[in-house]
Amino acid sequence: MGKYGFRERARARSAWRIAGWSAAAVAAACSVALVIAAMGSGAEPVENAGAVAESGYVSGPGTTIAPVAPLDLPEDPAVLMFGDSFILGHGIETSGRPTYPELLAEREGWSDVRLNAAVGTGFAATSDQPAYPDRLAAMGDDFTPDLVVLQGSVNDIKPGEAAVRSGVTRVLADIAERWPDAQTVIITPMTGVQSYEKLASAYTGPALGKAHVIDATGPESWLPVDRPDLRTEDEWHPSATGHEVIAAGMQTSLAALAD
DSSP states (O other): OOOOSSSOOOOOEEEEEEEEOOOOOHHHHHHHSEEEEEOOOOOOOOOOTTTGGGGSSOTTTTOOOOOOOOOOOOOOOOOEEEESSHHTTOOOOGGGGGOHHHHHHHTTTEEEEEEOOOOTTSSSSOSOOOOOOHHTTTTTOOOOEEEEEEEEEGGGGGGGGHHHHHHHHHHHHHHHHHOTOOOEEOOOOOOOOOOGGGGGGGOGGGGGGOOOOOOOOOGGGOTTOOOOBBBBBTTTSBBBHHHHHHHHHHHHHHHHHOO
């Protein structure tokens, strides 16, 4: 079993690559994403930052899902992260501060992390770029990830639960066919806004297969409503401090899924 957890020194700087689906915001994000920033923030801790992945799954009303096998990653896994403007660091582009994928890679010592992110998208939501299923379908075959992280999006509130469930099902089926040995983690939308909890059932059911789900929506969110300092002025996107909290929470949650 590969080691999992915090390393005092990353073994190598991460080679960041951003898939060609991102809109103009990606260009601004690239200057941040190409170099991993040094850790050390002094951010105020969030007590529930790692409490969202006590199990490896989410059970909706009337739904029981057997826990999947623990994460078992190699020492330095190849990682693909799918997401929206959260991954791109919308709102902190000019700060020079790192995004949560960069911070997580630094914490874990990951040296090959690739991003496929586009503003305004989700499992069902589209902007001038496609939703996750179509972006995944358009990916080439030059990369085989050990770990796929799928970030649920607040953008999916408009298309709704049924459309999101369909998108989740399509993405997981594609991953299973394309990379049968890859391990998958889905993160539900990162918001403490209660109305988004209705999307949680879109991340349940037999279609999840061997995928893990980290519940980051509602009271246990990494971005709780009573912590405005963790969000930018638009009150949705994570601030630089918010990105640090997300990275810490994800590290704790991933470690819990490996137990």
